[in-house]
Amino acid sequence: MTDDTEPIWLRAERAATGRPAERSRAEITAAAIAVADRGGLEAVSMRNVADELGTGAASLYRYVNGRDDLLDLMVDATAAEPRLEPPTGDQVADLTAFAEELRATMVRHPWLPELVLTRPSLGPNAVAALDHVLDVLADHPGDGRAKLEIFALLNAVVATFALNERAAADRPEQAVAYLRHVAATGRRPRITALLEDLAAPDDRHRGDALTAILSGLLR
Amino acid sequence: MTDDTEPIWLRAERAATGRPAERSRAEITAAAIAVADRGGLEAVSMRNVADELGTGAASLYRYVNGRDDLLDLMVDATAAEPRLEPPTGDQVADLTAFAEELRATMVRHPWLPELVLTRPSLGPNAVAALDHVLDVLADHPGDGRAKLEIFALLNAVVATFALNERAAADRPEQAVAYLRHVAATGRRPRITALLEDLAAPDDRHRGDALTAILSGLLR
């Protein structure tokens, strides 16, 4: 019997003896991701995922300790999607390239930013990505703690951008509705000016902010 | 009848006519925060909050469109806690001071980081905080879009730190359990080295990373 308090990555997938399992963790993860891609995070219920697989909901508990495990598996599965190019020597450029891969993954899976931000857990694929970032930062002075911090912040910043971008795209008026009301009161001139800037066309290209952040962090 | 698609801040609180309400939005928000402070976010159910107030669960829907509204109210209520000191001229220092106030608020309300990260919404108190940041950045070149970005990132970074800090404090072994296993395989020397650095005592003082980020962003 495997310890239930261990992360799922350390629990044995199948038993050597007894009736063989009909499915694998990977299949279940893929089904969960399919459901999420189609209906968002809230659609990822045990019953929905089971339906996607054509099984009963209770069967999932043979592969996973609960819904949380499922979410962890989903996150780590997507962590395999970014292409990890060999370091070029330009640390900031390498990291922004990785960040762009991350962003593309999050566009492909709109439910991902929320999970990444809420659920800090490192699975095998996330460790591979971390290893890649450590590779890029090999020549960088500073201990592992600082580099781990950079990795965490890179993920968080990209996820935050992705989340905000999506919110602005899905409900454009809702996002600024209250700001507009505040501006209308005339009591906060700085907010009013801000709204005028938001109305202007966006000529900045994405990634500027991230480059600035990374430049600061790498000192 | 107020439009249900509007953010809650634009919906009238009480009706002018008819039976007067026995409670206020503020009371309900305070009850929800009390429940969350005591039992975490998942304890914030309509029934629990109603119990805290001594009312029925269905009554809450007279004040709020649903649980999501309640969460928005909670977030904005905490946005009033940070003290907003007048700008000194040192932008980075002023922003890190604000960030420290934010962090303290999140320590007081451990459920807050998750909401801040997941739910980008600006209520009256959040707008006041934004206004303060705009005040600090008054002399800064760059349009409102960039400043709004700085505000969003400031919140996100502080919340990310708070979340990770809490996870590390609550389940210290769980966080690195899998990393330790990866190191034990010997197949990822960079991860092994990272773990050794993590074992060493932490001599960096908090806020270094944020200062670096802000310096980069403010160029």
Add this chain to the structure above:
DNA sequence: AGACTTCGGGAACATCGTTCGCAAACTCAG
């Protein structure tokens, strides 16, 4: 005083995560 409107909240509904228990499917020792 009567029409009107809002509020409080018990009851009910759909859905959720999860547990239980048992029949079926398989491995392995003898």
Add this chain to the structure above:
DNA sequence: CTGAGTTTGCGAACGATGTTCCCGAAGTCT
């Protein structure tokens, strides 16, 4: 080949959740 042992699949059930309905109670306004 057999039977003991182990694991899997999963229908049924439990408790908790968010939310809606409905109606009596409690006010305001003409």
